[in-house]
Amino acid sequence: MPKLGMEPIRKTALVKATILEIGRAGSLDVTVGQIAKRAGMSTALAHHYFGGKEQIFLAAMRHILSLYGAEVRGALAAAKTPEARLEAILLASFSATNFRREVVSAWLNFYVLAQTVPGARRLLHIYQRRLHANLTHALRPMLGARAAPVARALGALIDGVYLREALSERPSDGRASVAMIQAYLAAELNREKTTELKGAAL
């Protein structure tokens, strides 16, 4: 019963199934058979469309990344002030989506993959650069030249907080994480004011 134009349908089905299976296994120890079964087709077809396991994983990584990117863009679109922009990035980064089992698993395993698979490493750097650009853009009006270094620290802080939250025994929703990071930012902003105050005090 071959209907034509199946390729994109099959491919997205495989990508989604891959992410779900990675979540179920908690690792990349997932067989093409399991993926294909969940996607409702034979293993041969999975190989037909993707050519191999690694390419399926890379496609899954791209998918996760593009989901996150869309979430950030969506939140960012509605934000007008720099503060709102920052909050939008944080809320998108710590949304419930990103704490779903499969998504956490995908991210952790992508870090592992990024060590050895050049394609995976490239994707990870794309994510990091995009985050850095978004943060710098939001911080510039508040911090001027100091925006870039603060954005670098902030990016690392986001990753670190996510890592801990994702692996904590009782994961709270992301609000506590967002608040914690905003507190850090408050300290950084405070610096500017301190300089002014010191000037006024003299």
Next chain:
Amino acid sequence: MPKLGMEPIRKTALVKATILEIGRAGSLDVTVGQIAKRAGMSTALAHHYFGGKEQIFLAAMRHILSLYGAEVRGALAAAKTPEARLEAILLASFSATNFRREVVSAWLNFYVLAQTVPGARRLLHIYQRRLHANLTHALRPMLGARAAPVARALGALIDGVYLREALSERPSDGRASVAMIQAYLAAELNREKTTELKGAAL
């Protein structure tokens, strides 16, 4: 030629070989055969002493953790002021040791393992709690009651910076990381002063 008392020798040889193999593979996709071969024995012996692959991995994780713990304790012993204590923790956390291929691989894969293997998760939480305790202890004299929340953020920041540094294309030595984190701390300490200044300004 069975000399007695081989058990501890064989076990540590296996643990070290495991870590090296994980570094070589970049993942836990490592066979007992490879580990045993590198450790200079048969696979049967590896199974004899550890009972299974998972227990070998857990022993390796324990080993990495104890190495890190020793490094921190060593650095901490020589530190007398709170500031020195903090710097000791940072220097130990970003020492060259922790950026060796095998060590990075081990950490990344242990994060993955911690999702599904209870023993691994427990070990990870031991690490996190110990780090938090060390940080809180060092921060208390400077920050008083605010030591705990700042220590939580600082712990996450350390993990996040390590993650990025470990996966960056040209890894610098840890000095830049340490400096970045100290800058964050400076902002936090600044807060206290700001409060005082504000009081004085009124």
Next chain:
DNA sequence: TTTTTTGTTGATTGACGAGTCAATAAACTT
């Protein structure tokens, strides 16, 4: 209508790997 392209799978290949076991041997105990 023949041919080509696209979709699809069951069956197979070829390889690898975790864990077990029986057997061998040295050292220690009684």
Next chain:
DNA sequence: AAGTTTATTGACTCGTCAATCAACAAAAAA
């Protein structure tokens, strides 16, 4: 000396899995 514990391995079992292939079916092109 006989028996027990510890060390050690080669060979084997049983299972899995990625990748390939031949073959079938339907739609589109010629």
